[in-house]
Every structure is written in C-alpha cells, then in structure tokens.
Amino acid sequence: TGSGRQNRDEELFGHKPFAVIADYFAKKGIATLRIDDRGIGGSSQGKDDDTTANFATDISTAVDFLAAKGYLNIGLIGHSEGGMIAPIVAKMNNKVKFLVLMAAPGTKIEELLIQQNYLGGKLAGMTEKDLAEANVMNKKIYDFIKSYSGTTYEEDLKKFMTENFQGKMSKEELTQTISQTKKNWFRYFIKFNPDEYLSTIKIPVLALNGSLDFQVPAKENLEAIQQSLTKAGNKNFKTEELTGLNHLFQEAKTGAFAEYADIEQTISPKALAGMADWIAKLKK
Structure with missing residues (x-):
C-alpha cells in the first residue's frame, strides 16, 4: 500500500482499490494475497520507529508464506510508497519473480x-x-x-x-x-533513493503512472525508473503513462487531492486491464 496505515483493501477516500484489483485479477485467473499494514486491521500494532525498510520485511514474509504453499510465480504490486517497498523486497528475496509498480517513485x-x-x-x-x-x-x-x-x-x-x-x-x-x-x-x-534498488532489478517490471498524478509526477519518475532498470541490464520491463489518471489511477479532471473522494470510480479499467494483460503474458 501507499504511505500511512491502510488495510488489505488499501481503503482510502471511500475507495477500496486493492479489493477492486483483486476481484478483477481473480476473473482473469490471477490470485492475490493482501495483508493489513502494521497497526491496522488484523495485523500487529507495529512500533513508532517503523520505516519503509520494516514494511519491506513484512512483504518478504508474505512472499515466503506463499512460496511455502508451493506457489512459484509470485509477483508484487506496489502503489506509491508500496512502489518503493516492492524493489526492496525483490532485492532481498529471490522468490519474487516480477514487479508491478503503480505511481512508484523513481527520483530521489x-x-x-x-x-x-x-x-x-x-x-x-x-x-x-x-x-x-x-x-x-x-x-x-x-x-x-x-x-x-x-x-x-x-x-x-x-x-x-x-x-x-x-x-x-x-x-x-x-x-x-x-x-x-x-x-x-x-x-x-x-534520504531514500529508489535507484539503489531499481538498478539491481533484473526480473520483469511493469511501471504505470497517471498523467495527472501530482504526488508522483509521471514523466520524471517513469524516466528515472527506465534509467535505473536499463542500468540494471533488465531486458523485460515496460513503463507507461496513462492519460487522464490521477495518483489513485482514477479518471480525473485535474488530478488535485480534493478530487480523490469526489470521483465515483475507484480505479480506471485501462489500469486494471494493463496490469492483468501484462501479468498474463509472463506465463506464456
């Protein structure tokens, strides 16, 4: 999930984007595991001094949980700060086979x-x-x-x-x-520089961003992600700017923070299809 404590649905502004993604993926034959962040829902309280690095260990443990059940084709979807966490986990855990980065930081x-x-x-x-x-x-x-x-x-x-x-x-x-x-x-x-992790990632990566995202501006961050993955020698990655979408991947007018709760749509169909289609191709 992105910054702040969110439940397994990444519930915010009256929307549940991770629940929508999970439902769409299930219909496409892609299973998902979602967990509550530290300090919310069914998870432990966490500590006041927790950092992004601590959250990465939680996700790595979730990957190990799936691997122990026999799953082999395990990927991570990270939104916003989650797009920082996913490459950290991929660097520490070789059971991660692909990454989908949604509005992930690429610049310092x-x-x-x-x-x-x-x-x-x-x-x-x-x-x-x-x-x-x-x-x-x-x-x-x-x-x-x-x-x-x-x-x-x-x-x-x-x-x-x-x-x-x-x-x-x-x-x-x-x-x-x-x-x-x-x-x-x-x-x-x-102090975080995404390049320290992205420049080591050789597994397949899909990086998506909305053209109206002011929180993680698309042009600069997608270009930085592309540069880091190229530096890594990654042969299988795709970066794409989705026209008219905001930081939450809703179809928006301006992308302003004030719109998030007012937009009825939780997540754009083109974002959902883009992720599911890309993941499906990895199996071929």
Whole structure:
C-alpha cells in the first residue's frame, strides 16, 4: 500500500482499490494475497520507529508464506510508497519473480517531495510567490534532516524549526511539520533513493503512472525508473503513462487531492486491464 496505515483493501477516500484489483485479477485467473499494514486491521500494532525498510520485511514474509504453499510465480504490486517497498523486497528475496509498480517513485525522494509540494500547492491555488517561499522552507528542512548527525534529534529539530520558521508558519503548521518530520519513518523516507534498488532489478517490471498524478509526477519518475532498470541490464520491463489518471489511477479532471473522494470510480479499467494483460503474458 501507499504511505500511512491502510488495510488489505488499501481503503482510502471511500475507495477500496486493492479489493477492486483483486476481484478483477481473480476473473482473469490471477490470485492475490493482501495483508493489513502494521497497526491496522488484523495485523500487529507495529512500533513508532517503523520505516519503509520494516514494511519491506513484512512483504518478504508474505512472499515466503506463499512460496511455502508451493506457489512459484509470485509477483508484487506496489502503489506509491508500496512502489518503493516492492524493489526492496525483490532485492532481498529471490522468490519474487516480477514487479508491478503503480505511481512508484523513481527520483530521489527529496526531489520528489519538492515537486509534489509545488504541484499540489499550485492545484490548491497558491501563488507563485508563496510556492517559491514554501519551496525554500521545505528544502531547508530536508537539508537539516539529511545532514543531522547528533543524538537528540527531536529536541534539535524543534529548536531548528522554531528558530527558522516561527512567524513564517502558523503555530498549527509549525506543530504539524515537527510532528511529521520527527518520525523515524520520515527520516528514512527523505534520504531514500529508489535507484539503489531499481538498478539491481533484473526480473520483469511493469511501471504505470497517471498523467495527472501530482504526488508522483509521471514523466520524471517513469524516466528515472527506465534509467535505473536499463542500468540494471533488465531486458523485460515496460513503463507507461496513462492519460487522464490521477495518483489513485482514477479518471480525473485535474488530478488535485480534493478530487480523490469526489470521483465515483475507484480505479480506471485501462489500469486494471494493463496490469492483468501484462501479468498474463509472463506465463506464456
């Protein structure tokens, strides 16, 4: 699943995309295993210092579970942060035979977040002046996190944020930013470079992205994924930008965050067919 705690259906904004994918795949003869993230549904509570790397071990265990039951043609579908997790798992577990990456990051996460914040703000109506100021602030925060080498991170983060941004952010914004960036998950996330894993992947890979995705912009990230897989010497991969789809692979008007819950469609039929048809061809 993507970032945040989600159940086995990747339930969000009133939609259950993983349930829809599983149902469509079943009708095409493709079985699926879905699990609840740590801290939700039937899974264990998890810990406050969990990171993307911890989540990868959960998925690797799920792969081993299937392999122990005799399944051989096991692949992973990762959406958003799940598209970071899938290559990590493929590198650590040779039982993974193919990957489907849905809106997966290909560029360095720091670069991705800068672009995501800019595009999201623009869609929300922010002025270029405000967007530029926010960009400078975000870059400054990310640089602090990436270069921090002390032993009292949370305390030093609060001091840094207060000294640099009090008056530039509202009290609520300052508190919210500190709450997000103090987490171990975010510290791991901001330093992550997908190329470190993608450039080692030689199994078949399908990477899809929507042209209206502002969270993981299609052009830059699909190009980066293609470059990494080419560097790996991967002979069987496909990258495709799907016109008119947003980050959740819904048919959208602008791709803005505000549309996610308002769109009735959970996931576009062309995304479903693209994944199922590609997987089916692997069996031939």
